Amino acid sequence: MVAEPIFNVDGMANKGGKITDKACLLMRMENKGDYHDEQYELLATNLGGEDIILETDWLHKHNPQIDWVKNNLTFSTCAERCLVS
Known part of the structure; x- marks a missing residue:
């Protein structure tokens, strides 16, 4: 793989x-x-110092509730917006 340039959130x-690398991940979102x-x-x-950066499109699609104090995401709208039959 050819190393690709990357830009931070601020551009x-x-x-x-x-x-340097790419990986596929199966991610499960759960709520109640x-x-x-x-x-x-x-x-x-x-x-x-960051573990991961979530892209704006992903955050918009899933619209999680973010608790900055508990460092927690809650996916309360995924059942209505993201589930595919």
Whole structure:
């Protein structure tokens, strides 16, 4: 794989490096017994102190409730918006 340049959320070039690897992940979103699975392609790079950055399109689609104090996402609308029959 050819290393690809990566840009941070603020649009600046990532000083930590380029995208070095890709991985597929099956992600399960659960809330009160309802759930759905989605497959995502994750891109690996040095993010400094961050573990992951979720893209705006993903956040818009799932519209999670974010509790910044508990460091927690709640997917209360996934049953209505994301479940595919």
